[in-house]
Amino acid sequence: MAEDFQIKNKVADSGLINFDIASLVPKGQRIGVDLSSFLFEGIILKEKDFRDKVAALDPEQFRDAYVYIYNSAEAIVPLWAYFLITARITEAARKVVYGSREDLEVLLMHNAIQTYDFSELMHKRVLVKGCSEVQIPENAYIELVEQLKPLVKSLMFGEACSNVPIFKN
Known part of the structure; x- marks a missing residue:
C-alpha cells in the first residue's frame, strides 16, 4: 500500500x-601599479627619470582592467606623480584608483x-x-x-x- x-x-x-x-x-582583471618601481633606488622621485618610466608604460597592458595605484616605499611622493600615471593609462583602463586592492x-x-x-x-x-x-x-x-x-x-x-x-x- x-x-x-x-x-x-x-x-x-x-x-x-x-x-x-x-x-x-x-568582471575584469585587477592590476596594481606600485609607485616604488618608478622611484630612483626605490626611495627618491627624480622628475625626469619618473617621467621617462611613465612614458615607457604601455597603456595596452591595462586595457579594460581595473587599476589601483599604490606606494609600497616609505617615500613621500608628490600628488602630481599619481596624475602622470593616471593620465598615461586612463584611456585604456576601465577604472583607476589610488589605494590598495581592497580599496579598489x-x-x-x-x-x-x-x-x-x-x-x-x-x-x-x-x-x-x-x-x-x-x-x-x-x-x-x-x-x-x-x-x-x-x-x-x-x-x-x-x-x-x-x-x-x-x-x-
Missing part, C-alpha cells in the same frame, strides 16, 4: 527571492550597488546569500541594506535553510 504523498519545496513556495551580491562584482574592490562594489536597478525586488521577501566564492567587501553589505530597506517587504541574510531575519516592513 503506497500512500500518495508530495514533497513540497517550502522555500520555493515561500516567494523568497535569493539575491547573490557576488553577481554585482564587476570597495569602490567597485559601491559603484555597482549605486547603479544597480533593484526595482525587481520591490515589495518582495529577499534573502541575501551569505556564502560566496568571491570575496565581498563588508561595506558592500551595508550599502546593499541601505538600498534595499526602503524597497523590500523583508530582508534576510544567509541561506534559505538557516537565515537571519534583518527586518520586515
Whole structure:
C-alpha cells in the first residue's frame, strides 16, 4: 500500500527571492601599479627619470582592467606623480584608483550597488546569500541594506535553510 504523498519545496513556495551580491562584482582583471618601481633606488622621485618610466608604460597592458595605484616605499611622493600615471593609462583602463586592492574592490562594489536597478525586488521577501566564492567587501553589505530597506517587504541574510531575519516592513 503506497500512500500518495508530495514533497513540497517550502522555500520555493515561500516567494523568497535569493539575491547573490557576488553577481554585482564587476568582471575584469585587477592590476596594481606600485609607485616604488618608478622611484630612483626605490626611495627618491627624480622628475625626469619618473617621467621617462611613465612614458615607457604601455597603456595596452591595462586595457579594460581595473587599476589601483599604490606606494609600497616609505617615500613621500608628490600628488602630481599619481596624475602622470593616471593620465598615461586612463584611456585604456576601465577604472583607476589610488589605494590598495581592497580599496579598489570597495569602490567597485559601491559603484555597482549605486547603479544597480533593484526595482525587481520591490515589495518582495529577499534573502541575501551569505556564502560566496568571491570575496565581498563588508561595506558592500551595508550599502546593499541601505538600498534595499526602503524597497523590500523583508530582508534576510544567509541561506534559505538557516537565515537571519534583518527586518520586515
